[in-house]
Amino acid sequence: MNYHQPVLLKECLDGLQIKPDGVYVDVTFGGGGHSKAILERLGANGKLFAFDQDKDAEKNIPADARLTFIPQNFMYMKNFLRMYEATQVDGILADLGVSSHQFDEAERGFSIRFEADLDMRMNQQSKKTAAKVLNEYDENQLKHIFRAYGEVENAYKLVKLITDARITQPITTTEQLKTIIAPCTPKFKDHQYLAKVFQALRIEVNNEIDVLKELLTQSLEVLNVGGRLVVMSYHSLEDRLVKNFMKTGNFEGDVIKDFYGNIARPFELITKKPLTPSEEEIERNSRSRSAKLRVAEKQ
Numbered sequence: 551m552n553y554h555q556p557v558l559l560k561e562c563l564d565g566l567q568i569k570p571d572g573v574y575v576d577v578t579f580g581g582g583g584h585s586k587a588i589l590e591r592l593g594a595n596g597k598l599f600a601f602d603q604d605k606d607a608e609k610n611i612p613a614d615a616r617l618t619f620i621p622q623n624f625m626y627m628k629n630f631l632r633m634y635e636a637t638q639v640d641g642i643l644a645d646l647g648v649s650s651h652q653f654d655e656a657e658r659g660f661s662i663r664f665e666a667d668l669d670m671r672m673n674q675q676s677k678k679t680a681a682k683v684l685n686e687y688d689e690n691q692l693k694h695i696f697r698a699y700g701e702v703e704n705a706y707k708l709v710k711l712i713t714d715a716r717i718t719q720p721i722t723t724t725e726q727l728k729t730i731i732a733p734c735t736p737k738f739k740d741h742q743y744l745a746k747v748f749q750a751l752r753i754e755v756n757n758e759i760d761v762l763k764e765l766l767t768q769s770l771e772v773l774n775v776g777g778r779l780v781v782m783s784y785h786s787l788e789d790r791l792v793k794n795f796m797k798t799g800n801f802e803g804d805v806i807k808d809f810y811g812n813i814a815r816p817f818e819l820i821t822k823k824p825l826t827p828s829e830e831e832i833e834r835n836s837r838s839r840s841a842k843l844r845v846a847e848k849q
Contacts, residue, residue: 557838585612623761642777665723667723681722695753708734766791789844818849821845
């Protein structure tokens with residue numbers, strides 16, 4: 551089975567500017583496609599650290615002494631690199647998408663296509679599931695999630711349907727949720743609407759925004775001067791954070807000036823605009839359609 555096709559593979563590798571004896575981090579190992587390609591460009595003394603909190607990803611680890619696999623969330627990157635005495639690295643790669651494997655495994659509850667428990671945990675040891683969010687969060691919390699993380703326009707109506715329905719019985723499956731919210735799902739745009747709802751729940755379940763902010767902040771500390779940060783995102787919320795941080799070193803995009811009026815920029819932008827997949831790649835792998843790749847070099 552094809553676990554996950556690496557998206558924008560050549561562009562990611564070019565962005566990292568791999569040195570044969572360098573130290574690199576792939577914070578989203580998944581199917582191992584990007585990692586295996588990095589290893590091919592590394593020499594005997596090069597090193598690669600790969601993170602993934604999903605137990606399924608461990609089946610894809612290649613037998614290679616240069617690779618250290620860390621079965622943890624990448625928000626702990628700095629601590630684990632310190633533990634392995636790799637405090638400074640030459641490149642960090644993050645592919646922030648959900649893997650094809652996670653979407654295709656019906657029981658994981660990521661996809662709107664299957665009847666499944668409302669799970670959506672990337673780390674299957676975590677206690678917080680999508681069902682827990684839907685049944686236990688109050689109206690204001692739910693409205694915030696759907697507006698901020700899904701950019702759902704009729705969030706108030708959506709939340710009212712959910713909170714009314716859960717009084718009678720808990721919401722536990724994907725089909726149950728789809729039936730409950732059907733009255734506020736726009737005709738002919740039901741797929742896009744449901745995708746936004748599921749995205750918002752997934753981001754909340756996995757704390758994705760805070761984890762991304764943590765990764766970006768840590769990247770500044772662990773990258774060598776001249777080291778590359780390569781990040782691929784799949785929705786505007788993440789892309790905005792990545793863009794702002796690469797441009798200004800903060801998430802708001804506020805330009806900071808020093809005492810002399812010079813703009814303090816921690817990174818040099820290698821990509822002025824994000825790179826996106828070609829039509830050929832989208833045809834081969836439709837899930838690459840929304841990918842945006844940004845590359846920056848630490849100054």
